[in-house]
Structure formats: structure tokens, C-alpha cells
Amino acid sequence: MRYRCALVLAALLTAGLAAPATAQTKRDALVAQAAEKVDTSRFKKPGPYRIGVAAGYLTNSWVVYTLAHIRYEASLHPEIKEVIVTDAGFKPAKQVGDIEDLINKKVDLIIYWPVDNKAIAGALQKAVDAGIPTVNTGGGFYYSPSTTSNAYIGQWDLGEKTARQLFKDMGGKGKIIAMLPIAGHSATVDQKAALDTVMKEFPGIELLVAEHGNWNRARAKQITENLLQRFPRIDGVFSPSGQMSAGLAEAFEEAGRLTEVVMSPADEYNGWLKWVDKNKKGGIITFPTRVGRDAVQLGLEILAGTPVERGRQVPSVVIPAADVGKFVRRDASDDVWANELPPDWQPK
Secondary structure (H helix, E strand, C coil), X not given: CHHHHHHHHHHHHHHCCXXXXXXXXXXXXXXXXXXXXXXXXXXXXXCCEEEEEEECCCCCHHHHHHHHHHHHHHHCCCCEEEEEEEECCCCHHHHHHHHHHHHHCCCCEEEEECCCHHHHHHHHHHHHHXXXXXXXXXXCCCCCCCCCEXXXXXXXXXXXXXXXXXXXXXXXXXXXXXXXXXXXXXXXXXXXXXXXXXXXXXCCEXXXXXXXXXXXXXXXXXXXXXXXHHCCCCCEEECCCHHHHHHHHHHHHHCCCHHHCXXXXXXXXXXXXXXXXXXXXXXXXXXXXXXXXHHHHHHHHHHXXXXXXXXXXXXXXXXXXXXXXXXXXXXXXXXXXXXXXXXXXXXX
């Protein structure tokens, strides 16, 4: 019933039959949705359990570390006998097929991160109808009857904290560019809404353009090279992603314009941490890969029939550039992520 009411309210707002929702009211609605309790009694069953992981993609180093956390947490629970992992390779149709295959294999829980939430909703609903709970994992909250619960990092909070720190470091004025994730992705929508909301408190900040770097270092660098030719003055960069921020920073350095720009904090991608450690600029806004462990724990609670919240958030924390030395691994690959996994569970 709550879900139906939320849909009705959303429809009214879209149709203009209710007061238009501001970014802040949308954020408040998201918080309320995440706090909603889910009756999990229909999923209650004894172990042993087989967990299916329907990965939308496994080429991004962040999800590789998130998967390592899933496997590690599963190893701590003797009732979990198997973890089956599929990789859709960024293809929504492939992820649909992967989910349906996991249903046919009669897994007891599906943990997933999406390529396209809407495209896989039908397949996830088949899982739920078959008594298999689904847990959305990682960088975004998704509210749908096909998603039993979410273990997630709040993209709104990530964007809000990133913007506030950037604007503070800029002295509350200047021209900025924003580098957002995939166009249309819930992470992109929430980050941009948070940025817009904080900008209202800082009238001296002007957003020149918002681009989509797809969480990809090379793409973000190429886009930035074009923006540097287009804009003779850029005072600040909003980019919560370390992979994209590393590409941005390289473009500014190669153009000889690094001294003019203030970089926002970004996540624990080691390539970014190396840059911050060297230049003493930017800092960290945490995007913990340990959310994978939270997903497994949340799934086990559902299988135990324990009521859970619709969304369980792993908070993001701002860490100043001066403290980045505690997290950076100077001799390791750029694609390493700061984490607390035991040595034997670190991705190779």
C-alpha cells in the first residue's frame, strides 16, 4: 500500500496536480522510502543457501572490490554454500537473461547492480514472485516492488557533501564544471539534484556545464580536454568519482591550467589518492566497497524472515587531502581501492 501511495503521489507531482517537488522534497521522499519497513516473512527459509550475484558489469574496478567483499562476507557464514556470479558486460538484455538463469538454478537470494534499472525490473519481479528476494547493491537506491531491499551508498549525500566541501574550498564563488556518471542513471540524477540544491545556498557559484564521464577515467579526460578549449576560465570541478577526477586532473595538468582550479573531493580509487597525496588538493569523499558485505548481511536477514528497511545506507565521509596518506598505496596499481579486506581476499 505504501508503495502504491508513493506512485500515486509521484504521478500527481508529474502531472502538476500537486505542488511541484523541489530537490529537497525529493531527497526527503527518498529518505522516507529507504526507512520503510519490508515484511520479509514470505522469503523465510532455512539454510543452506545459494546466492546469485547478477553483476551488470565487472570491468569497473570498484565493483571488482565490491564483489570481493560479497565473497568474503559469504565465507564467514557456514549456512552459505555457494556464490554464483554472472557478468552482463553492460548489456541490459544479458542481465535479464542472467537473472532468469539464476531463478532457474533456484538460488535463494539475488544480489545485483544494474545496467538499467527499468530494463531488468521484469526479471527481478519474476524472482520475487518465485520467492527469491532481490538486493540492489552499490551506488544508488532504487524503489520498486521488484527490489526487496537496497544496500547502497547515498548518491544524494555523496553529491551534497562533495558540493559543500568544493564551494567552501572555493570561497563560495567561481565558475565550475560537473562530471557526473552515466546519463539517466539514478546516481547521476541524485548527484545533480544535490548539486543544484547546494548551489542555491551559494549564489556566487556558476555551473558552466554538466557532462557524463560514465565512471571512466579516459572518457572524463577526453571530455575535459574539450571543455578546457571551450571555457577560458574554470575555477572548480565537481566530481565525486575518483576515476573520473583522475582523468580531469590529468587534462588540467597537460593544459597547464592546474593552478587555476579547485578540485572537489572524490572517492578511494587509488589513482586519485596518489594524485591527491602528491598535489595536496581535493581530498576524499568515501564510496566504500564494503557495501558488498552489507548486501550479504541484509540478504541473510531477509532469508531469516526479519523485517528490514527498504534501504540500508553506507554513509560517505569527507577526508581532507592532508590525511590521504593514511589510505593511498603508492606502489600499487591505480585500480586498487582503499579497503579493509584481509590480504588473502584482496582482488589480484
